[in-house]
Amino acid sequence: MRLLLLHQNYPGQFAHLAVAADGAGWEVVGIGSRPEPQRPVPGRYRASGGDPVPACRHPDPARVVEAQLEQGQRVRQQLQRLAGEGWRPDLVVAHPFWGDALYLDDVFAGVPLLAFLELDLGGIDPEGFDPAAAAHANRSDTGAGRSLRQWADWQAMKRMGLGFTSTGFQRSTFPAWLQPRLRVAHEGIDLSDCRPDPLARLVLPDGQVLLAGQPIVTFASRSLEPLRGFHRLMAALPALQRAHPTVQVVVVGDDGTTYGPPPPPGRRWREWLLAQAGGAIDPSRLHWLGRVAHRQLHDLFCVSSAHVYFTYPYVLSWSLLEAMACGALVVGSRTAPVEEVISHGRNGLLVDFFDSDALVATLLQVLANPRAQAPLRLEARRTVLERYGREACMATQLALLHEALGDG
DSSP states (O other), X not given: OEEEEEOTTXXXXXXXXXXXXXXXXXXXXXXXXXXXXXXXXXXXXXXXXXXXXXXXXXXXXXXXXXXXXXXXXXXXXHHHHHHHXXXXXXXXXXOGGGSTTTTHHHHSTTOOEEEEOOOOTTTOOGGGGOHHHHTTSOXXXXXXXXXXXXXXXHHHHHHXXXXXXXXXXXXXXXXXXXXXXXXXXXOOBOTTTSOOOTTXXXXXXXXXXXXXXXXXXEEEEXXXXXXXXXXXXXXXXXXXXXXXXXXXXXXXXXXXXXXXXXXXXXXXXXXXXXXXXXXXXXXXXXXXXXXXXXXXXXXXXXHOSEEEEOOOXXXXXXXXXXXXXXXXXEEEESOTTHHHHOOBTTTBEEEOTTOHHHHHHHXXXXXXXXXXXXXXXXXXXXXXXXXXXXXXHHXXXXXXXXXXXXXX
């Protein structure tokens, strides 16, 4: 059987699937924008070229649609080359948001399509969850604008036989008429790379070394922005530092915006939030790491006394599951889809997203008696092992491939 994987940032969420499908005897071909895949996976690779991601964040949704069409045309050229070699897939799995699947029928008409869909932006307004933060954002999208950004997804929804997404919450954002064709099938976490390490060391940019057992609060996000709760951590820091004079806070993430709207013009969210704090935060105990290598991120999780993971109702981050797999004690927001993963008092702790006092009190409780959290840490890893381990998730996704083909 021949499997074609389309993902602008190939292999992206399909990395484990490419490995599993190859192991199951599929002939895998991937198409992405990069000259080489983001990470090595089995099978052949074709580069479409181009980088539609910046355009897909353009403030004008019409420009986003243009970028999706341009990306689709670049992918079509690669599809035509494959067809010219006599290669035709039995199944196509695509992340369609950037437009990669728009011209599929121009070349491979009738081939079953299994679409990976992350979120229905027309069915949910993530930024509207937090009106106070949204009031400071440089936001321009209306509900219609958000839907227009997802135009390529909607073309795939009409074309696909089946679709899948990573969590039940993400599935719930799509219209009721579509949900019977949407499966929940997470891409999984590689537990061989994510495991507790009591001897882990985290070296800070100034040379200071942090070790497990020290009072360390951590936070990690691709970008430091309100949608991932960065502003809630910053709001809690003055009180946390006053109450615990030796706590070290380590933050991973860059100053861009990945998911939500940009900050006030001419500012970065980190700068703006520090200015709002007005000197109430002790900078000597707040450490900025920017983006880090995966191994260093795992070291961060392993030395953490309490790892803060806050988010608006949105796509679930891999970092949450990796932190739990490393045995971190996660203090998460009581929001979807975090509540699908963390049960308060069993495998982590949950607090109200907007309650800074509760966040501070919970962090102080954990720091006061870190040994008492050992059962939660063990159960956190067990949760990921049983529900989000790569092997279990790939068994589900391989079964989904056969279902998309009509085999079961």
